[in-house]
Amino acid sequence: MGKIINGKQIADEIKEELKEKVKKLQEKEIEPTLAVILVGEDPASQIYVSNKKKACEYVGMRSLSYELPEDTREDTLLSLIKELNNREDVHGILVQLPLPSHIEEEKILMMIAPEKDVDGFHPMNVGALSIGKKAFLPCTAAGIIELLKRSNLSIEGKHCVVIGRSNIVGKPVSMLLLRENGTVTMCHSRTTNLKELCQQGDIIVAALGKPNFVTADMIKHGAVLIDVGINRLENGKVCGDIDFEGCKEKAGAITPVPRGVGPMTIAMLLYNCIQGAEQGEE
Ligand code: NDP
Numbered sequence: 001m002g003k004i005i006n007g008k009q010i011a012d013e014i015k016e017e018l019k020e021k022v023k024k025l026q027e028k029e030i031e032p033t034l035a036v037i038l039v040g041e042d043p044a045s046q047i048y049v050s051n052k053k054k055a056c057e058y059v060g061m062r063s064l065s066y067e068l069p070e071d072t073r074e075d076t077l078l079s080l081i082k083e084l085n086n087r088e089d090v091h092g093i094l095v096q097l098p099l100p101s102h103i104e105e106e107k108i109l110m111m112i113a114p115e116k117d118v119d120g121f122h123p124m125n126v127g128a129l130s131i132g133k134k135a136f137l138p139c140t141a142a143g144i145i146e147l148l149k150r151s152n153l154s155i156e157g158k159h160c161v162v163i164g165r166s167n168i169v170g171k172p173v174s175m176l177l178l179r180e181n182g183t184v185t186m187c188h189s190r191t192t193n194l195k196e197l198c199q200q201g202d203i204i205v206a207a208l209g210k211p212n213f214v215t216a217d218m219i220k221h222g223a224v225l226i227d228v229g230i231n232r233l234e235n236g237k238v239c240g241d242i243d244f245e246g247c248k249e250k251a252g253a254i255t256p257v258p259r260g261v262g263p264m265t266i267a268m269l270l271y272n273c274i275q276g277a278e279q280g281e282e
Helices: 007-027 043-059 074-086 105-111 123-130 139-150 170-179 194-199 261-281
Strands: 033-039 062-068 092-095 159-163 183-187 203-206 224-227
Touching (some): 007 139, 033 043, 033 074, 033 261, 043 062, 043 261, 062 074, 074 092, 074 105, 092 261, 123 170, 139 224, 159 170, 159 194, 170 203, 183 194
Parallel strands (some): 033 062, 033 092, 159 183, 159 203, 203 224
């Protein structure tokens, strides 16, 4: 049986390290602070935001919460971001997505100052990542690299097959795997020979949002399987994009869902915000 990669445990280790960083900043009278903005009452978003606030609290960081009504005007949200951009005591700004349809998401993300863009979605940070400059890295993608490194699974020279090309997961994780000297194949809904490509993968990152999509016949013996998917089934259970039960014997290592990639995303968000506070100190 392959190694089960315990993302929850690795995320907890990172959070312990971050607690120390927070203490050091506090000794210098810097209070690392994340501003979290939620517009509307989407239940899933409310849970995400509440988890992010709890995680801040756990590592000793301050979080400022802005919960705005569904009918908030776009210019009101833009003004709030502008105000937070100018506040020296705020190191990270996070706008929970999706936003209500009357608000233009791109306009909002563009307004966040790149040096406070802890989600790493601003085009400045995306561009910096693609040319190998220092940038805030999108949290899920950064979390996957950290999971692999801390599990002693090397990326260099490996054939990495990424399924999904979204701006928040597929593209950034592909860039990061490339930066770590992997040989990267990006697959998407128009890829014609997906099974064949997956069978060549030393590392497979599944980020397509289709329950149990990657099955044992699609992987080679010993492959490292990273499951980003979060799919809620009709019975209320959550499953990933990889058929965990079917693949775990054949895989070299595999992340479960839940307790795999998910907890790493939040740990990397805290990491980014603390990094922002440390930069302010320079
Ligand atoms: P998107 O819906 O934005 O992107 C899905 C991608 O998968 C697209 O590029 C799409 O291709 C591709 N795709 C869809 N169907 C197929 C198929 N049959 N074969 C090959 N490729 C396919 O999703 P996200 O990237 O936002 O999220 C992916 C999953 O990860 C979701 O389940 C989401 O909930 C989860 N997630 C988990 C996080 C975590 O912290 N663990 C964080 C973020 C997301 P095309 O571009 O051609 O349409």
